[in-house]
Amino acid sequence: MTVSITDVAEATGVSASTVSRALRGRPGVSEEMRARIVAAAAELGYTASRSASSLASGRTYTIGVVVPYVGRWFFGTVLDAAEKVFSAAGYDVLLYNLGSPEVRKRFFTKLPIRKRVDAVLSLLIPDPEEAAALRALDVPLATTVGGARPGFTVVGIDDRGGAESAVRHLVNLGHRRVGMISGASEPLHWTTPLDRRQGYLDVLADAGIEPDPALEADGGYTVEGGERAMTELLALRHPPTAVFAQSDEMAMGALRALRRHRLRVPEDVSVVGFDDHELSEVVGLTTVAQPVAAQGREAARLLLARLDDPDAGPPHPVEMPIRFALRETTAPPHSRRQR
Amino acid sequence: MTVSITDVAEATGVSASTVSRALRGRPGVSEEMRARIVAAAAELGYTASRSASSLASGRTYTIGVVVPYVGRWFFGTVLDAAEKVFSAAGYDVLLYNLGSPEVRKRFFTKLPIRKRVDAVLSLLIPDPEEAAALRALDVPLATTVGGARPGFTVVGIDDRGGAESAVRHLVNLGHRRVGMISGASEPLHWTTPLDRRQGYLDVLADAGIEPDPALEADGGYTVEGGERAMTELLALRHPPTAVFAQSDEMAMGALRALRRHRLRVPEDVSVVGFDDHELSEVVGLTTVAQPVAAQGREAARLLLARLDDPDAGPPHPVEMPIRFALRETTAPPHSRRQR
DNA sequence: CCCGGTTGCGCAAGCGTTTGCGTTCAGATT
DNA sequence: AATCTGAACGCAAACGCTTGCGCAACCGGG
CATH class of the missing domain: 3.40.50.2300 (Response regulator)
Structure with missing residues (x-):
């Protein structure tokens, strides 16, 4: 029913290996053949099965994002910005919404995220134990919202x-x-x-x-x-x-x-x-x-950078600029309102 | 490094098949053996690889949620509520944030979601073409926020x-x-x-x-x-x-x-x-x-119900109750208006 | 004309599960 | 005692990809 890699291989008259290489831009395929394969794949409406490819390659092309409460403006905004960066880079985002303490605890003990993601961005500050659990995942980690943790890329403000x-x-x-x-x-x-x-x-x-x-x-x-x-x-x-x-x-x-x-x-x-x-x-x-959205973007970018170059350790904390916004809720004490 | 099912099997002295059955509550395993296996798995810190199991079983235990803009209060709140229902049922949530028209278009043509999810909840209203693309996924679908679509479970308000x-x-x-x-x-x-x-x-x-x-x-x-x-x-x-x-x-x-x-x-x-x-x-x-959160919860619930019973067609639209909230921004018109 | 070096592609061995089927064996049925 | 029946478990074949390696065919240089 669903079209697999062998279908496009047969349609093109090549082996599955070649199809795989062609579609993922790997070397070892002539440009002409690549074009034919790409065309065939498009025509058949082929998409590689993520499960299969990540099983075979070990990469999931998925980022886990853990959030205390998606509904709150701050986290929603950070998530929004980060997601855009991730998806633009071809990564999917797996969302974990850890509202209540029980859910949070279950998450960190069972770690359903294990073997499912290439990196995790935590919008909540893990306590030392939780941070250790995440480190055990052995993938790049990042946090926003203050609170430095060893092993984490952190972006925040003063x-x-x-x-x-x-x-x-x-x-x-x-x-x-x-x-x-x-x-x-x-x-x-x-x-x-x-x-x-x-x-x-x-x-x-x-x-x-x-x-x-x-x-x-x-x-x-x-x-x-x-x-x-x-x-x-x-x-x-x-x-x-x-x-x-x-x-x-x-x-x-x-x-x-x-x-x-x-x-x-x-x-x-x-x-x-x-x-x-x-x-x-x-x-x-x-x-x-x-700059809330900017923090999300920046954290996402840094995470991706670490994925591209796994040897690079976690960069030093990034501090984003803040700005005092004078509006209408402050005045000298006991003042009369002027017009 | 990461512990696999065979590690657990060896530790318990049984076959991988038995471990699989035991851990997933399948019949054909004695209670005593199951207990031993569960213990061993816990001790080794074993989690089944999602890629492998979904490749083998065809189920992904993942729900795709597509949202026009996570940062907006309404969608953030719906997402928050829906995610809680999904994760409580053991499903992961894959988030697709389709802010700009280009991103949206790319999503629906490439359908990166294909073969990755067991169902999709759309918080944006797909146009007829997009709806057709989603239906081609051949998984249960749901929408909130008005706009009935054939094949979609829809929950909304009057x-x-x-x-x-x-x-x-x-x-x-x-x-x-x-x-x-x-x-x-x-x-x-x-x-x-x-x-x-x-x-x-x-x-x-x-x-x-x-x-x-x-x-x-x-x-x-x-x-x-x-x-x-x-x-x-x-x-x-x-x-x-x-x-x-x-x-x-x-x-x-x-x-x-x-x-x-x-x-x-x-x-x-x-x-x-x-x-x-x-x-x-x-x-x-x-x-x-x-009731914003309630709509998210309800949509999620209905989706899960259809997953449990795939034969059940999409239920008829659910209409959630609304309520007029009288507060302080309305009053009779003033006859005399200043300029 | 030979030969080391590319280039382009196929082979096949995994990756870690799930699952249909087969086997064993203890106990129940004749 | 011979046969039948489940229950409990193992075997091995998928699932759909990726990737190291091998092997032709072709290249230009000596």
């Missing part, structure tokens, strides 16, 4: 510096009580929350402001979490006049909480986020923008 | 009814000039924009309102497009007092345009969207909510 620019902006506007909505409850091996927090603390110290632990609330990197966190902060005896949210999603949650409390942004409270979510510009959120 | 409820809401509030931001430039075989438009027209007719073509603007289903479209509408001599956006993304674009024009929502202009984007609640957008 989280600390980004946080600094955000908080410095608030301090420069005159804010003294600036809160932070973080993701403290996230697993510790993920360094992003820590780095961003450090940036926050650095700037405060620099400005001679005593950090107040009460001004740090956990938003778990979700919209709802951000809303809860902001609500907590507003319940304080001395609420902050400005908050730095470690992600735009949390910042949007914060905006919502503020609206609910009938507080105006930025007149009553300033908010700055981090990431530059696709909708941040729409809501006018001041934020520090990171 | 787009027309949803649009009607949205527009009726506006009309009931007293609006007479209600505009629409649509996606008219989208390919014609995608029926969603058409259905939603029909719902819009139905309600107007029902209310005795003469439809004004000038009140329909194309937003291309993106935020920027929505913003442009709203800007066009505002430039009219008689701008609408309310607009129905065919998607939340376009609605958000519209909100942005309105803010830029210093118009207040809902006092000056009412806006209602469609989809219930994850951030719609955050911005308080009134919309008609559809």
Whole structure:
């Protein structure tokens, strides 16, 4: 039924070996013969069986991409960009969506990915054990989203510096009580929350402001979490006049909480986020923008490069540029709105 | 290096056939032997090579999912949900991200998916030719997002009814000039924009309102497009007092345009969207909510059912429930409009 | 005219599973 | 005791490719 390599071999009057070589651009076939074979293959609608060829060659031409949550904007965007690079290079993408802890655990113990991929791009930060499991696959590995791991190609951004620019902006506007909505409850091996927090603390110290632990609330990197966190902060005896949210999603949650409390942004409270979510510009959120898609592209490219040259070790971490995006959610404390 | 089935066989002192049967729960193996084999396999860290087993069995245990744009919230969410169902059932997901027309065309002509998947879930609406190409794969097929195709399992919503409820809401509030931001430039075989438009027209007719073509603007289903479209509408001599956006993304674009024009929502202009984007609640957008993740889950489930029982033809279309979500962007028209 | 070197192609041995069929053997049936 | 019956397992043939090696035919240079 489905046409196999011998069918096109017979149609052309050559052996299967020649067909294989011709179709894959291998040397040892005359140009004339190659043309005939290609034509015949096209006419018959032949595609090599991936299972068979990867069994025979050991290459799968498939990249495994593991993601914590495809639905979230950040990961969706990175995946989108990476997939384009991979498919343009002739690789297929096998997607593993590791939402819940159980699924994640099962994945790393059973490793269904084994013998199925030529490389893996991890959009989640593997803990040390998980990283070891991946290394056991013996294929090139890469990660985005901070957190260096031995053996991994990593591309990320300067989280600390980004946080600094955000908080410095608030301090420069005159804010003294600036809160932070973080993701403290996230697993510790993920360094992003820590780095961003450090940036926050650095700037405060620099400005001679005593950090107040009460001004740090956990938003778990979700919209709802951000809303809860902001609500907590507003319940304080001395609420902050400005908050730095470690992600735009949390910042949007914060905006919502503020609206609910009938507080105006930025007149009553300033908010700055981090990431530059696709909708941040729409809501006018001041934020520090990171090149999300570009990170996906870059990680994919580096991975492919390592596939082409297996001897090259993992390159040193790549740091993508960030940019402070001043919009409409920040102003000096207790300001009157000007027209 | 990598452990194969014969390694397990030798370790247990049986033949490879028995190992295969034991590990896959096939009859013909004593329980005692099965236990020993399972133990040995676990100890050696054995995983069957997918290439080899699918070559031998003809099954790939892989589902192809083709998506127009993973990064968009809607598709990301559907994919997320579907992937969970597939992986829970032991299937892997092969992702094809068909953003640009060229990539899309190449995909459907070369069909790299051939011989690689047991079924395909298409999140984009294939045109008749593309649908035929997919049918040639001779595997179960499914689509979400409107547009019935012969041979496809389809799950969707009542787009027309949803649009009607949205527009009726506006009309009931007293609006007479209600505009629409649509996606008219989208390919014609995608029926969603058409259905939603029909719902819009139905309600107007029902209310005795003469439809004004000038009140329909194309937003291309993106935020920027929505913003442009709203800007066009505002430039009219008689701008609408309310607009129905065919998607939340376009609605958000519209909100942005309105803010830029210093118009207040809902006092000056009412806006209602469609989809219930994850951030719609955050911005308080009134919309008609559809169960996005549920549609992905359902489509995946139906596909798996057809895999289990290949004789069952494609089930008739499944229609998921929708719900009108009243929030804060709609109100009665203001008699006095500022300029 | 011979000869080492290409060039172009076929042969056949895998790659690691699955599976139809055959074999063995313990126990049940006459 | 002879025969029949399953159950449990092994044999070996696929599955559809890739690839090292061998072997003609052909090339130009000495």
